[in-house]
Amino acid sequence: MRQFELESVEAIDQAVRHRRVHDGQAFIAGGTTLLDLVKLDVMQPEKVVDVTRLPLKRIELLDDGRLKIGALVSNTELAKHEIVMRDYPVISEALLSGASTGLRNMASTGGNVMQRTRCPYFRDPDMPCNKREPGTGCSAIDGINRNHAVLGTSEQCIATHPSDMCVGMVAAGATLVLEGPDGQREVAFEDYHLLPGDTPEREHDLKPGELITHVILDAPRGGGQHYLKLRDRASYEFALASCAAVVNLDGDNIGEARLALGGVATKPWRADAAEAALKGQPATQESFERAAEAAFSDAVAYSHNGFKITLGKQAIVRALRDATARARA
Amino acid sequence: MAPVIRHSTGVGFCTPGAQADIAERPSAVSGKTSETRRITLTVNGQQHDLQVTPNAILLDVLREQLNLFGTKKGCDHGQCGACTVHVNGQSVNSCLLLACMQEGVDIVTIEGLAESAGFEQGHHPVQEAFLEHDAYQCGYCTAGQMMTASAVINDDTIDGDEVSLREALSGNICRCGAYKNILDAVQSARGKMRGGQ
């Protein structure tokens, strides 16, 4: 394993100042992505900045009803927080469907947002990969791509974004708070992750020197919520297809539905075409199936992952059915 | 408090072996060698003064500097649970923790599990149950299984039904497939430790 310098910071401005001065730096929170990838030599930081002493460990209910989550809150703590379980079950369920008990104890909210793709070619420095080494080519497009994306892909990269939590947050609605050398700014959660396009190495809207300090969840949308994750084994596995659904009924019709998809797309995916197809429609199997068709109308399959289009549609229908049942309960 | 044990020799480099192929790749070794630093770790109630490099992984330090071989290295990447230890009572994967970031926390390994839970003599109830239920074959995953199980049993947010326990224990892979007996052992230990709860 490569050597690096390690420095611990006690204050946010110290962390942010650090990144501006030096290149080749990485923050470390839980370490479950960073150390995994340093051991593989996929990430090569010269200096690692330990941010775990920063005062970003609280979950705070704001006056306007939104919920402000510190970037260092662990995945376990967030999933099991009273308010999250009550008002944002879609996020709690998404978190608990991810990784394992031990990893969730270690993993942070900020680190989860920043986790890297599980594309096996990205994880192998001997293979060409545009995301790891721009311009070398994509090994997955003509390789084994069973786990890869069918939505939001480009000719340069078809890797999925692996997070479950992020999919729940897109459905619930959220804002990221970033602190950098030029001060603080906010970004809508669903705009934060970027499509690969011609620059798959650019995965998010974090500028050099910036730190995620908080995620603020929109005020609760109520309704029925559900996160459904489909995968090769029942637990401790990434999604092949997943769907986060938040459904508000208006009588027997759907008032507003918010849908996000995981496992099938290059970023945590808001299924807005499906949402539009549901608005004002009767909450029936036929409406759910029409929405699922709309969500995948632009999907592009590669040699091994065509099944994800079928699986993704089924995930939407089932998640909507369960969320609607909960909205009625 | 027992005296601090000083470990002046041995530097916590990553184990050769699993990563040897990577170490040989020229790009993998950064130009400058990092300085070692002194840290104090509290393991099984005992303080240890250690000299480690910044990239030293807790799992490697436990095994190579503290000779605590009960904690196993399976995958070295968070994918198997063989390296599970407790940090402040929570189960964590020691293969993805930097030793230098563990100062000031309580680390418990399988060697200290019984004592940490107040069983000064003999075994922890989870260890007894694994014996009774024959919950292992080769035994390689067993320490990790027991560390996760003991933390899960103490966790009030995890129910004792089969589905909840299987889910909570899923981060510990058993290559021998001893899952049925492992689950029986954990349920039996849970019953003994928590009564009807």
Ligand SMILES: Cc1cc2nc3c(=O)[nH]c(=O)nc-3n(C[C@H](O)[C@H](O)[C@H](O)COP(=O)(O)OP(=O)(O)OC[C@H]3O[C@@H](n4cnc5c(N)ncnc54)[C@H](O)[C@@H]3O)c2cc1C
């Ligand atoms: C075996 C295994 C299985 C897994 N299964 C799943 C799964 O099923 N579903 C799922 O969603 N995830 C899964 N994960 C991924 C896991 O959720 C992430 O590794 C974890 O959330 C990362 O958080 P961390 O705090 O450990 O990040 P770290 O490793 O500490 O950091 C990750 C990256 O984020 C950067 N970073 C950290 N904090 C900040 C911050 N505040 N601001 C800016 N940058 C920051 C770091 O520099 C680094 O580049 C799995 C991981 C493993 C190893």
Ligand code: SF4
């Ligand atoms: S899909 Fe993306 S991450 Fe995977 S090999 Fe291609 S460029 Fe790299």
Ligand code: FES
């Ligand atoms: S050795 Fe740590 S999880 Fe496998």
Ligand code: FES
């Ligand atoms: S007993 Fe052999 S791996 Fe579990």
